[in-house]
Amino acid sequence: MPSLDICFSPELLPLYDLRGRVAVVVDILRATSSIVTALAQGVTHMVPFSELEPCREMASQGYLTAAERDGRQAENVDLGNSPFGYLDGVVPVRGRSVAITTTNGTRALHLSAAAEHVVLGAFLNLGAVVDFVRKQQQDVVVVCAGWKGKFCLEDTLFGGALAHRLAQEFDVTSSDATLAALDLWQAAQPDVAAYLLKSAHVRRLNSLESHKDMEFCVREDVYSLVPVFRDGRIVVA
Template structure:
């Protein structure tokens, strides 16, 4: 039986062997949610990069849209930020365009997980798509939480618990204490996910930036149940 494990932060990734695994990259607030929403809105592919300089250069060289965020706010000089709503604005259509994206936490977690056999992006918005993909692969799963600047983040861990709950009939989700703890957190959060996560430091940080609308959106389970961003060669594409 394949095993589901959970890494609380990219800082801990050196402790894990990614070879042959399915890595699920999660940054609920907000890179994962933004990537899923952008692909659902018709973006052709997403190029996640570490630095603002690389993001801007891709825009100049390829003509793609550029999006960047630091400390929860849009970086100056870029087309878009890290709010899912920016990709749903009819006044600025994104369909048919490629997107270069750099964020504080999420893109780092993804770039550092590329040694896995499969790399996908997960969030509450596409929880079922992630679970379905994991079942099809029948490989060990490592949920890689983006966290906040290397630290533990409650909402990413709760997502890992939600995925463990869905996969429990087909995966070993109890041999890892991290996965076990995440599942217990999800079971506490599930009756009212937004209310539970209002306790999170990251949520309070986001709301202080007047992004509470983003928080509510990112809590919607399976809004995009059929959208799965998967790493192929050098980009994320909808699988």
């Protein structure tokens, strides 16, 4: 039976051997939620950058640019990190490619590149991720983007939700991180959004924008696609 482990921070990734495994990178607030939304709205592919300037320069190659620093949209880019940027029609996105950089998510993606498959997970596409890893039958490591390298609740809850759905087919008891995530997922029921209102990160986001993003980002199974990161690009699997 393949195992499901959870890495609470990209800083801990050196302790995990990703080779031959599926890495599910998650940054619920808001990188992976926004990327899933973008691809569902017809974005052709996305290129993640760790740094702001090379991301901005992709505009000259016809890319839309999306950038967030400390929870705010960066200057001189087309989009921030809110999924609503891809939904509200202010910037038409269908058929476009997007260069993206975020505080935590991009870093987690790049650090996960050693895995056999690097997929992007969010509550929005939870069911699709479940189907994907079920089909691979390989060990899974959920890579939480965290907040500046530290543990964060919302990414952990995603790990718990994934483990909960796969508990019959995957070993979810050999890792204390997975056991903890399962219990936290339980503690967050029945209202995950209400539970997350107490999280430090949500309160930080809250002070900058609104609850709107968070409430959208905890909705499950809105989109049925799985983004994969391969050859430097994020595309639909």
